Amino acid sequence: MNKDHILLKLVLDKIGFGNLQIENFTARKILQKKIYLLQLMGIDLGYRYNWYLYGPYCPAFANDTFTLRDEIRYDDEFNNYELNSKTNSKFDKLNKIASLPDTPQINEAEWLELVASLHYLKHIAYWSGKDNPEFEEVFQKLGESKPHLAGKKKLAKVAWERLDDVGLVRKKTLE
Amino acid sequence: MEDKFRHKIIIDPVHGDIGLSKLETELIDTPTFQRLRGIKQLGFAYMVYPNARHSRFEHSLGVMHIMSRILESFQSKDKNVVSEEDFRKQRIAALLHDIGHYPYSHLMEKIYWGSEQKYMRKKGQSEVEDASQPKEYPKHDRLGEIVITERKDIREKLKGNDIDPKDIVAIVRGEHIEIPPLLNASLDVDRLDYLVRDSFNTGLPYGRVDLNYIVNNLELIDKEIVVRAKARSSIEHMLMGRYFMFNTVYMHKTVFAFEEMIRKIVFILWEKGKIYKSGEDIEKMARADSDEFLAFDDGYLDKLIDKHANDRTDKTLAALCRAVKLRKPPKLVYEISELTFNDSNPSGEYAVLRRGWSDKVKEFAKDANIGIPEDRWIFKDIKGPEFEKVHPFMSLAEAGKLYDSKEQVLRELVKVKKRSGEITNLLADKSSVLHYMSRLKPKLCRVYVIGIDDTKARQITEKIDEWLRPSELG
Numbered sequence: 056m057n058k059d060h061i062l063l064k065l066v067l068d069k070i071g072f073g074n075l076q077i078e079n080f081t082a083r084k085i086l087q088k089k090i091y092l093l094q095l096m097g098i099d100l101g102y103r104y105n106w107y108l109y110g111p112y113c114p115a116f117a118n119d120t121f122t123l124r125d126e127i128r129y130d131d132e133f134n135n136y137e138l139n140s141k142t143n144s145k146f147d148k149l150n151k152i153a154s155l156p157d158t159p160q161i162n163e164a165e166w167l168e169l170v171a172s173l174h175y176l177k178h179i180a181y182w183s184g185k186d187n188p189e190f191e192e193v194f195q196k197l198g199e200s201k202p203h204l205a206g207k208k209k210l211a212k213v214a215w216e217r218l219d220d221v222g223l224v225r226k227k228t229l230e
Numbered sequence: 231m232e233d234k235f236r237h238k239i240i241i242d243p244v245h246g247d248i249g250l251s252k253l254e255t256e257l258i259d260t261p262t263f264q265r266l267r268g269i270k271q272l273g274f275a276y277m278v279y280p281n282a283r284h285s286r287f288e289h290s291l292g293v294m295h296i297m298s299r300i301l302e303s304f305q306s307k308d309k310n311v312v313s314e315e316d317f318r319k320q321r322i323a324a325l326l327h328d329i330g331h332y333p334y335s336h337l338m339e340k341i342y343w344g345s346e347q348k349y350m351r352k353k354g355q356s357e358v359e360d361a362s363q364p365k366e367y368p369k370h371d372r373l374g375e376i377v378i379t380e381r382k383d384i385r386e387k388l389k390g391n392d393i394d395p396k397d398i399v400a401i402v403r404g405e406h407i408e409i410p411p412l413l414n415a416s417l418d419v420d421r422l423d424y425l426v427r428d429s430f431n432t433g434l435p436y437g438r439v440d441l442n443y444i445v446n447n448l449e450l451i452d453k454e455i456v457v458r459a460k461a462r463s464s465i466e467h468m469l470m471g472r473y474f475m476f477n478t479v480y481m482h483k484t485v486f487a488f489e490e491m492i493r494k495i496v497f498i499l500w501e502k503g504k505i506y507k508s509g510e511d512i513e514k515m516a517r518a519d520s521d522e523f524l525a526f527d528d529g530y531l532d533k534l535i536d537k538h539a540n541d542r543t544d545k546t547l548a549a550l551c552r553a554v555k556l557r558k559p560p561k562l563v564y565e566i567s568e569l570t571f572n573d574s575n576p577s578g579e580y581a582v583l584r585r586g587w588s589d590k591v592k593e594f595a596k597d598a599n600i601g602i603p604e605d606r607w608i609f610k611d612i613k614g615p616e617f618e619k620v621h622p623f624m625s626l627a628e629a630g631k632l633y634d635s636k637e638q639v640l641r642e643l644v645k646v647k648k649r650s651g652e653i654t655n656l657l658a659d660k661s662s663v664l665h666y667m668s669r670l671k672p673k674l675c676r677v678y679v680i681g682i683d684d685t686k687a688r689q690i691t692e693k694i695d696e697w698l699r700p701s702e703l704g
Contacts, residue, residue, distance in 0.1 A: 056584075057611075062346040098349055103369070105404030105411065122613060125671070129581040139357055142349040180407050181400030200407055 056132040060123055063100060064133040066093065067123075069146055075124040081164045083117075088167035090116055092153055095174065095223055096145040097230030104175065106200075111175040148229070152217045161210055169204055170214045172197055177218075178227040190215050235298065235321075240291060244427050248295045251318075253391045254325060258291075260383040261524050266290060266328065268527030272428060273334045274488040275479055277557060279432040282479075286328045286335070292423035296445065297324035297412060300419060304450040311450050316409050319393065323401035327413055327420065329384070330374025330516070332367075333531045337492050339370055341500055364508030373516055375399045380517045410453040416644045417448070417455050417465070425472055428479060436474035440464045449647065456645045456653055465644055465656065466664055473667075476615035487559040487678050490608045491550055492531070498547045499534060546605065549681060560608055560678035561687040564694045568673045576673050579698045583675050584611055590697065600690060606680040614672025 056064075067073045070089050077083045091104055091111050104111035127133070152170055155163050176193045188196075190212065198205030218224050235249040242248050250258065257263055266287040275282040298321050304311045312320075332338040343366045351357065368376070378384055379395040388395045400406035404414045412419060422441060429437030447461035457465055479485065499505045506512050515522050538544070539551040553559070566580050575581070587609050594600045594607070644656040644664075657668040679690060 058344070058346045062350055065350055099345070101345075103371075103403075105414070106407050125576075128575060130585050132585075135353055136350050137353050138350050176407075179405055181396060181405050182408050183394075183397065185396075196407065 056126060056130045059101070060119070060126060061133045061136050063119060063123060064127065065136060065138050066090075066098065066100065069138065069143070070149075075120060075127070077120065081162075084164045085167055086120070087112055087116065088164075088171040089149070089153060091171045092167070092174075093145070093149050095228045096148045097228065098142060098145055099230075104179070106175065106180050111171050111179075148221055151221055152214075152223070156210065156213055158210070161207065165204070165207075166210075166214070168201075169197075169207065169211055170218065172201065172204070173211060173214055174218055174223055177224065242288060242292060242295070244288075244423070244430055245292055245295050248291050249298075251321075253387065253393075254294070254321065256387050257322070257325060257384065260387065261521075262377060262381050262383050263287075263290075263326075263329065265524050265527055266331070268529055269331050269333060269335060270528055271335065271424065272432075272479065273337055273485075274492065275432065275482070275485045277488050277559070278482055278484050279434070279479065282428070282432045284427060284431045286331050289423055289427055290325055290328050292427055293327060293413075293419050294321050294324040296419045296422050296441070297321055299445045300412065300448055300455070303445055303448050307449055319397055319401060319409065320412060322388070322393065323398050324413060324419060326374070326378055326384070326398060327402045328370070328374070329377045330370045330372070332370055332373070333526060333528050334492065336370070337489055338496055338505075338531065339367055340493070341367065341497055365510050367506070367509045367512055371403055373512065374402060376513055376516045377523075378402075381523070382519045410450065412455065415455050417444070417457065421472070422468075425468065425475060428475060429471075432479055434475065434478055436471045436478065439468040439471055444468065451647070451653065454645060456647045459646050459648045462646055462656070462659075462662065465646075466662060469644070469664060470667075473615050481612060481614070481674065483562045483565070483676065484559050486610070486612070486676070487562065487608070488554065490610065490678065491554060491560055491680065494608075495535065495538075495547065495550050495554070496531070498544070498550070499538070502544070502547075504534060504538075553681065558681075560680045561682055561684070562676060562678050563687050563690040564675075564677040566673070566675045569670045570673065571669050571671070580673060580675060582698055583677075583694075586697075587677075594690070594693065597693075600686075600693065602679055602682065602690075608676075608678040608680070610676050610678075612674040612676065614674050 064073065067075065067086075070086075070093070072082075072086050072089075077086055088111070090100065090102060091113070094100055094102065100116075102113040102116040104113045106112075153167060155161070155166050161169070173193055176196050177188065180196070182196060193215075194208060194211050197211065204211070215224065222229060235251050235254075237252040238250045238255045240248045240250065264287070267285050269286045270276065270282075271284050271286055271289050272279075272282045298317075301312050301317050301320060305317075343363070345363070345366060348363070378388070378399050385395050388398065397406070401409050401411070402413060404411040414420075422439075422444070425437035425439060426441055427437075429435065443461055444457065444464045447458040447464075449456050449458065496505065500507070506515065515526065535551045535554050538547050539555050541548040541551070564583075566577070566583060568576060568580060570576055591604055591607050591609065595602060595604045645653055646656050646659065647653050656662055657664050659665055677694065679687065682690075
C-alpha cells in the first residue's frame with residue numbers, strides 16, 4: 056500500500072470514516088468538507104480543492120476514496136502504522152470548527168459546507184474585483200452561488216467567528 | 231472566426247488554421263511561453279513511438295483553439311451565454327494552462343518526498359523530532375500561477391491589456407466562481423486536444439475522434455457542458471479511445487519503464503543536491519526575471535543525464551543514466567492485468583502480489599540464483615484508466631437520476647441532452663456501451679528489473695510464477 060494511502064486511511068479512521076461507508080450523498084459531502092478543513096489545520100494530504108460548481112470539492116480525493124475502499128479489502132498494511140502525537144493534536148482544532156452548533160436549523164453536512172465555503176470564498180475563490188473581502192461580501196457571494204445557504208446568515212456568522220477563533224480568517228492555513 | 235482572432239494564423243497539423251489575437255500573439259512570443267517548445271507532451275513516449283516529440287507549445291495552442299470553437303458553439307445557440315470578455319479570458323486561460331509544466335511534464339514534479347512521515351510512524355517506533363525537510367516541489371499548476379502572476383513578461387502583457395493575471399489563474403485552476411470551468415469539465419478541452427494530438431504523433435488511431443461533430447453539438451446549460459444526444463456515439467468513441475490510448479501509450483510497458491527509471495535518476499540527483507533541493511528554490515527561480523526558468527525544460531534533465539552517465543562517484547546513477555542514453559529500459563518480468571467489476575474482488579494472484587511484494591523482493595535479493603539488489607527492482611500498482619468516472623457506491627440508475635442533485639461527483643460525468651430536453655448522465659443510458667463499461671475497473675501490477683538480460687528476466691518470471699501460482703505449476 057502506498058504510504059500516502061496508509062496516511063489517508065489513518066486520517067479517515069480518526070474522523071470516523073475508516074470503513075469508507077459513504078454510500079449516500081450526505082456522508083460523501085461530510086467527508087469532502089472535513090478533509091478540506093483538516094488540511095487547513097496543517098495536515099497536508101496534497102488535495103487541492105476547486106469551486107467547480109458547488110465546491111469546495113476535490114476530484115482527486117473522491118478518486119482516492121474509491122481506490123482506498125478497494126485496497127483495504129485485500130491489503131491491511133495500514134495496521135502497522137499510527138498517527139503521531141503532533142498530528143493527533145490537530146484533530147482537536149478541527150473539532151472546534153467542525154462540531155455542529157446546538158440548533159435544529161442546520162445539519163452536519165450543511166454546517167460543514169457552510170464553514171468550508173466561507174473559508175474557500177475568503178481565501179481561495181476568485182471573482183472580479185476581489186480584494187481581501189470581509190464577512191458581508193463573502194456571505195453575499197455565498198448566497199449567490201448557493202441559494203440554499205442564503206437564508207442562514209446568523210449561522211454563517213457563527214461559522215465565521217469559529218474560523219476567526221482558530222485563526223483562519225486572518226490566515227489561509229494554520230501551518 | 232472573428233477578425234480580432236486573425237491577427238496571426240498558425241498552421242497546425244491537427245486543427246488546421248489556429249487564429250490568434252494581437253495579445254495572444256504577444257503572449258506566445260514571450261520567452262516564458264516559448265519555453266514550452268522544449269517540454270515534450272508525452273515525456274519518454276518517443277522511446278517507443280519515435281515521432282511522439284510534440285511539445286506543450288503546440289498542445290497549448292490546440293487547447294486554446296478548441297476552447298474557442300466550443301465557446302463559439304455555445305454562442306451560436308445563445309449569444310448571451312458567454313460574454314465577449316469571458317470569451318477572451320477563457321482563450322487566454324486555455325493558452326496558458328500548461329505554462330508551469332516541469333521538464334518531461336510530470337516526471338520531475340512527482341519526486342517521492344516521503345512527506346507522510348511527518349504525520350505517522352510505524353507502530354512500536356518511538357516518536358522522532360521533525361527533521362527539517364525541504365519544501366516539496368510545487369505542483370505544475372501552482373508553478374503556473376507563479377508564472378502568470380509574477381513573471382514579468384507574461385504579467386505585463388496581461389496587465390497592459392486590462393486583464394488581471396489572477397483572473398486567468400482562477401479560471402485555469404477552477405477557482406473562479408463567475409466563469410464556468412471548461413478546462414476541467416467532464417468534456418474538457420485539454421483532453422479533447424491531447425487525445426487527437428497524441429494519436430496523430432504516435433501514429434496510433436485510437437484518439438482520432440470526430441472533434442468537429444462533438445464541438446458542434448455542445449451546449450452550456452447551468453454552467454455545465456452538455457452534449458446533444460445525436461453526438462452520443464462520438465463521445466462514446468472518445469471515451470473508448472482514451473482508454474486504448476492509455477493502454478498503448480500512457481501506460482505502455484516500455485514508456486512506463488523509462489519513466490520509472492527517470493524518477494529514480496531524479497531522486498538520486500535530488501538527494502545529491504544536483505537539482506533544485508526545495509520547492510522554495512523552484513518558486514524563486516520561476517519568479518525571477520532571469521533566464522534560469524527558461525532553461526528549465528527537458529534539456530535541463532537531458533544535460534544532467536548526459537553528465538552523470540560517466541559519473542565515477544556513483545555507479546548506480548551512472549548505470550541508470552547510461553541505460554537511458556542507450557535505450558536500455560528496465561525489463562518487465564511480471565505483469566498482472568485485470569478488468570473487474572467495481573464490487574468484485576481482484577484475483578488471488580493480484581492480492582498476493584500486492585500484499586507480499588515488499589517481503590518477497592528482499593528474499594529475491596538474497597536468493598543465490600537471482601541475487602539482484604532491492605534498488606534495481608521496480609514494483610508498481612498502476613491505477614488504470616476508467617471509461618467514465620463512476621462512483622462505485624452508486625447504482626447506475628441512481629447516477630442517472632441524480633443529474634439535478636448538487637452532488638459534485640456526478641458533475642464530472644458526461645451529460646447528454648435528449649431530444650425531449652431531458653438531461654441525463656451518459657452512463658445511465660442502457661443503450662450506451664458506456665453503461666456497461668463504466669462499471670469495469672482496470673487493475674495493473676508490474677514488476678521490472680533494471681540491468682538484466684532476457685535469460686535472467688525469464689528466470690525471474692518463473693520464480694514469481696512459482697510463488698503466485700504454485701498449484702498450477704504442480
